[in-house]
Amino acid sequence: MTLAASHGFLSPTGVEIAFLLVGLATFGAALVTVTTRQLVHAALWLVVTLGGLAVEYLLLTAEFIAWVQVLIYVGSVVVLLLFGLMLTKAPIGRSPDADSGNRWAALTVALAAAATLVWVVVDAFRTTWIDLDGPAEGSTRATGESLFQNWVLPFEALSVLLLAALVGAIVLSRKARADADEAGRARPNAGKADTDQADKEGAR
Amino acid sequence: MNDALDVALRLLIVFVVFLTFPLIIGQTEHKVMAHMQGRLGPMYAGGFHGWAQLVADGVKFAQKEDVVPTGADRRIFQLAPAVALLPYLLVLLAIPIGPSEGAVGQVLDAGIFFVLAVMGVGVLGSLMAGWASANKFSLLGGLRTAAQLLAYELPMLLAAASVAMAAGTVSLPGILDAFEWWWLPWQIVGAIVFFVAGLAELQRPPFDMPVADSEIIFGAYTEYTGLRFALFLLAEYAGIVVLCGLTTVLFLGGWHGPWGADGLGWVWTLLKTAVLAFLVIWLRVTYPRLREDQLQKLSWTLLVPLSLAQIALTGIVKVVM
Numbered sequence: 001m002t003l004a005a006s007h008g009f010l011s012p013t014g015v016e017i018a019f020l021l022v023g024l025a026t027f028g029a030a031l032v033t034v035t036t037r038q039l040v041h042a043a044l045w046l047v048v049t050l051g052g053l054a055v056e057y058l059l060l061t062a063e064f065i066a067w068v069q070v071l072i073y074v075g076s077v078v079v080l081l082l083f084g085l086m087l088t089k090a091p092i093g094r095s096p097d098a099d100s101g102n103r104w105a106a107l108t109v110a111l112a113a114a115a116t117l118v119w120v121v122v123d124a125f126r127t128t129w130i131d132l133d134g135p136a137e138g139s140t141r142a143t144g145e146s147l148f149q150n151w152v153l154p155f156e157a158l159s160v161l162l163l164a165a166l167v168g169a170i171v172l173s174r175k176a177r178a179d180a181d182e183a184g185r186a187r188p189n190a191g192k193a194d195t196d197q198a199d200k201e202g203a204r
Numbered sequence: 205m206n207d208a209l210d211v212a213l214r215l216l217i218v219f220v221v222f223l224t225f226p227l228i229i230g231q232t233e234h235k236v237m238a239h240m241q242g243r244l245g246p247m248y249a250g251g252f253h254g255w256a257q258l259v260a261d262g263v264k265f266a267q268k269e270d271v272v273p274t275g276a277d278r279r280i281f282q283l284a285p286a287v288a289l290l291p292y293l294l295v296l297l298a299i300p301i302g303p304s305e306g307a308v309g310q311v312l313d314a315g316i317f318f319v320l321a322v323m324g325v326g327v328l329g330s331l332m333a334g335w336a337s338a339n340k341f342s343l344l345g346g347l348r349t350a351a352q353l354l355a356y357e358l359p360m361l362l363a364a365a366s367v368a369m370a371a372g373t374v375s376l377p378g379i380l381d382a383f384e385w386w387w388l389p390w391q392i393v394g395a396i397v398f399f400v401a402g403l404a405e406l407q408r409p410p411f412d413m414p415v416a417d418s419e420i421i422f423g424a425y426t427e428y429t430g431l432r433f434a435l436f437l438l439a440e441y442a443g444i445v446v447l448c449g450l451t452t453v454l455f456l457g458g459w460h461g462p463w464g465a466d467g468l469g470w471v472w473t474l475l476k477t478a479v480l481a482f483l484v485i486w487l488r489v490t491y492p493r494l495r496e497d498q499l500q501k502l503s504w505t506l507l508v509p510l511s512l513a514q515i516a517l518t519g520i521v522k523v524v525m
Contacts, residue, residue: 040335044280047328064374067317075324076357082331083350092277092338140314140374 019059026052037094043081050074064140214310215297222293226441227258233485234258240489261434268430275338276427284336285428285435288329291322292442299449300377302470303459308377315376316364319450323405326439327353330407330414333436334424345423348414348496349407355503356404362511363398366518367391367454380458388457390521394514395455397507399480402447404499406440408484410491411499448480449473456480 029048036042050073057066100106147155234257238245250256272281298315300308312318327349334346368374370391371382404411415423425436452458456476459469494502 040277040280044332063312064314064317067314067321071317071321071324071361074328075321076354079324079327079331079350079353082328082335083347083354086331086335086343086347086350090335092275092336 015059019056022052022055022059026056039085039095040082040090040092043078043085046081047074047078050078061139062143064143218296219293221445222296222442225445226438229444229481229485230258230437230441231255232481233488236482236485237489240486265431265434270430270432271427273338273427277336277338280332280336281427282432284329284333285432285439286329287332288326289435289439289442291326292439292446294322295319295446296442296449298376299446299453300380300458301449301473303380311377312375314374316368316374316379316454319376319446320361320364323443323446324353324357326443327405329436329439330424333428337424337427339427341420341422342424342426344420345414345426348420349424351496352404352407352411352414352499355500356401356507359397359503359507359511360401360405362508362515363394363401364454366394366511366514369515369518369522376453380453380460383457383460385457385460388455391455391514391518393510393517395451397511397514398455399447399451401503401507402451403484403487404503406443406447408440408444409488410494412493413496413499416493444481444484445477448477448484451480452476 026049029045029052033042033045033049036045050069054066054069054074057063057069235245235253246254246257248254249260272278295318297310298308298312298318300311302308330349331346334342334344334349337343367379370387371379373379373382407414413419415425420426425433428436452473457472458476459473461469461472
């Protein structure tokens with residue numbers, strides 16, 4: 001409270017202005033991501049959005065989180081997304097069918113989620129200020145200590161969740177193969193081609 | 205010294221390194237490859253042993269017409285070389301070459317994460333180029349690039365994590381401060397995994413099927429001409445500088461050496477980097493290109509288990525000691 005009293009909303013510092021501007025740019029990029037009719041452009045605007053978020057983390061002195069954001073989301077998730085797009089269908093130019101009838105429902109859900117998040121964050125951190133002159137509060141050491149001292153249980157639960165997802169993915173890909181094998185036995189003539197196909201899918 | 209001047213000077217030095225070192229490695233590649241194959245390589249440009257060959261190449265590239273195919277996605281096609289090149293410039297900022305505070309562009313708290321994250325972004329340039337060219341060969345090249353990145357990012361990260369565990373920090377200067385000579389045999393498996401995975405991420409032979417010229421012309425870069433094509437080539441060589449520098453810093457002890465570590469630390473860093481760069485060139489001349497499935501198999505069945513074993517070994521030694 002004491003720190004909050006010495007900061008006013010009407011005399012912003014340079015960092016706060018930068019934070020706001022980057023936030024606006026990120027928001028704009030996010031809007032373009034969901035409204036553009038060009039599939040690959042949407043993926044690339046997603047890169048801008050996620051990169052903008054990383055810059056916001058940096059401005060909040062959470063350096064570790066920022067780089068992990070770039071590493072995981074920009075470096076891996078978007079590459080996977082682009083890989084999937086290129087593997088299936090990614091025409092150059094507009095895709096007239098790249099639109100959803102659920103647009104209004106999606107907008108409602110997004111607005112509700114945003115309102116909830118903003119409300120929770122404002123309510124929880126309204127009086128918290130980051131002291132930029134002191135030691136970085138989001139440094140790797142600080143993040144690691146709070147993660148492995150106060151939040152070990154959620155951390156471990158998350159890793160179990162990821163493991164379950166991994167096992168589930170393997171089971172699903174195996175299941176397709178087993179089904180194809182049974183189909184192959186039922187029709188001996190077509191069996192060869194089917195197992196070949198299944199082998200390819202299993203290898204994938 | 206004035207703060208602003210200090211920052212400007214650092215940026216300038218990093219920029220000069222970024223512009224010259226890749227060219228030096230490119231010229232070395234010309235000469236080393238030639239001599240390994242019983243040729244002389246470039247001999248005329250500039251007079252003495254063709255030292256100005258790459259400068260001449262650069263002038264040639266700058267004079268060529270910058271063609272954008274009609275069917276291409278213009279903006280993304282033109283943006284792609286910058287996305288491929290700039291990350292390596294940023295990574296150079298974080299690599300320390302000497303023991304003192306002043307011998308690194310910018311000290312980063314989470315240096316390892318920064319360099320690996322930003323290097324991963326560079327691959328987006330190849331993907332954009334491959335997709336935006338409106339060419340089947342380019343698209344195939346882009347697909348292969350993505351598949352390769354997905355396969356090799358993991359062992360690279362795991363190998364780097366092993367060093368971070370050993371040093372107890374993720375800052376690059378911090379790792380060098382903690383380095384002892386016996387880390388060399390201790391982390392050798394991780395070093396090899398990191399180097400091989402890095403080669404694959406740079407698409408250098410023997411992992412160059414994304415640009416395999418006998419199969420898909422030049423992969424994602426098929427439609428590029430002139431300066432933009434030169435930028436992609438520059439990105440490849442800047443990538444070699446960055447990979448060799450990182451391997452030196454993480455696994456070979458950077459500025460540590462048998463003697464002279466105080467004043468001449470940066471010489472050790474450059475020397476080790478140069479030896480590794482020579483190794484990269486040597487590998488290109490020696491090994492044939494792997495097939496796509498062989499490449500995936502190498503990563504998932506060999507490099508990932510090896511890097512996991514290295515992490516286990518690091519953990520055991522850390523706990524026992």
